[in-house]
Each structure stands twice: as C-alpha cells, then as structure tokens.
Amino acid sequence: MTTVKLHDKEFVPYISAAEIDIVVSEIATKLNTKYQNCEQPPVFATVLTGAFVFGSDILRKITLDAQICFTSVSSYKGTVRSDKLECTLDIKCDVKGRDVIILDEIVDSGSTVAFLKQKYLDAGAKSVAIATLIYKPKTRIVEVDIDYFGFEMKEDKFIVGYGLDYNERGRLLKDIYSLKCSEER
Numbered sequence: 001m002t003t004v005k006l007h008d009k010e011f012v013p014y015i016s017a018a019e020i021d022i023v024v025s026e027i028a029t030k031l032n033t034k035y036q037n038c039e040q041p042p043v044f045a046t047v048l049t050g051a052f053v054f055g056s057d058i059l060r061k062i063t064l065d066a067q068i069c070f071t072s073v074s075s076y077k078g079t080v081r082s083d084k085l086e087c088t089l090d091i092k093c094d095v096k097g098r099d100v101i102i103l104d105e106i107v108d109s110g111s112t113v114a115f116l117k118q119k120y121l122d123a124g125a126k127s128v129a130i131a132t133l134i135y136k137p138k139t140r141i142v143e144v145d146i147d148y149f150g151f152e153m154k155e156d157k158f159i160v161g162y163g164l165d166y167n168e169r170g171r172l173l174k175d176i177y178s179l180k181c182s183e184e185r
C-alpha cells in the first residue's frame with residue numbers, strides 16, 4: 001500500500017484489504033447465526049453508493065436464504081444541502097413483518113442509518129438491525145444503536161477506498177486510506 005493522490009489531496013494507508021476481509025467474515029458469521037431461524041427470509045438493504053463493496057463482500061459470505069435490495073439516501077435537494085434526508089432510491093420489497101438488516105460502509109453522524117431504520121419500522125418491519133464496516137463515535141449526532149460493526153474509528157479521519165470516495169474518486173481502491181495529517185480538515 002502506498003500513498004495515493006485523489007484530486008488535490010494525498011491519502012495514506014489506513015486499513016488493509018486483508019484486515020477488512022477478516023472483519024467482514026466475522027460480521028457475516030454473526031448474521032448467519034442470528035438470522036438462521038427466521039420465519040421469513042431476512043431483507044438486506046445495502047445503502048448505495050458507498051456500501052456497494054461492503055454489501056457485496058458481506059452478502060457473498062451470507063449462507064441464509066435472504067432477499068437483497070438497494071437504497072440510496074441524499075441530504076441534498078437539488079444543489080442545496082438540507083438537514084432533511086430524502087430517499088432517492090427505495091428498496092423494492094415489502095418489509096412488513098420481516099427482519100431487515102441495513103448494510104452501510106460507514107456510520108458518521110448516524111443520520112442515514114437512523115433515517116432508514118425509522119422508515120422500515122414505520123413500514124412494519126419486525127426488526128431492523130444496522131451493520132457497518134466502520135463507525136465513528138466521535139462524529140455521531142443522531143443516537144442510534146449500531147448492532148454490528150467492523151472497526152471503531154476513535155479519531156475523526158476522512159477516509160477513502162473500499163467504496164468510500166473523495167468527490168467521487170477512490171471508491172475502487174481495495175484498501176482504505178486516510179487523509180494525510182498535513183492536509184487534515
């Protein structure tokens with residue numbers, strides 16, 4: 001892993017693909033055990049775009065008969081940032097009476113996963129759990145339980161790779177990189 005440059009900024013190695021693979025397997029094992037006796041197949045909702053890699057990797061390790069679907073949430077209305085989130089792509093399955101697992105690659109403020117959890121509960125989901133690769137307790141604004149996580153990021157770092165982007169660059173990096181200290185926000 002070497003330093004990478006995306007747009008105007010430099011990023012340094014932070015979490016390797018090998019480390020990611022281990023924790024993704026651990027989360028998948030927990031989910032396989034937890035949901036093995038569900039009456040109906042559980043629903044996995046991957047949050048696009050960032051979680052397209054985490055979602056794919058974890059789902060390939062899921063041995064349950066499950067339904068998969070995709071969603072996308074935006075905090076923008078046109079080009080204006082708003083505090084209100086909107087679902088720009090909704091899941092295409094009925095969650096009524098079903099166990100739902102939200103797959104997101106990172107929980108930062110917590111707004112996205114909290115918004116989706118409430119949406120599925122309002123739609124009658126039997127349960128809604130949140131699984132994320134990384135969570136940043138330091139930047140949390142919305143209180144929401146994170147049921148499964150791979151890494152807890154103690155410091156507030158801006159990271160890229162494994163689906164995460166800096167202005168739409170870096171999503172395809174296999175490892176995760178963090179913004180070089182000298183360029184810290």
Ligand code: IMP
Nearest residue numbers: 050107108109110111112158159164165
């Ligand atoms: P939330 O603030 O928890 O709602 O997270 C919203 C989204 O912001 C995440 O799903 C990511 O797509 C993005 N995000 C949060 N932190 C980072 C980061 O360090 N790098 C890249 N994207 C991030």
Ligand code: MG
Nearest residue numbers: 050051104105
């Ligand atoms: Mg995301």
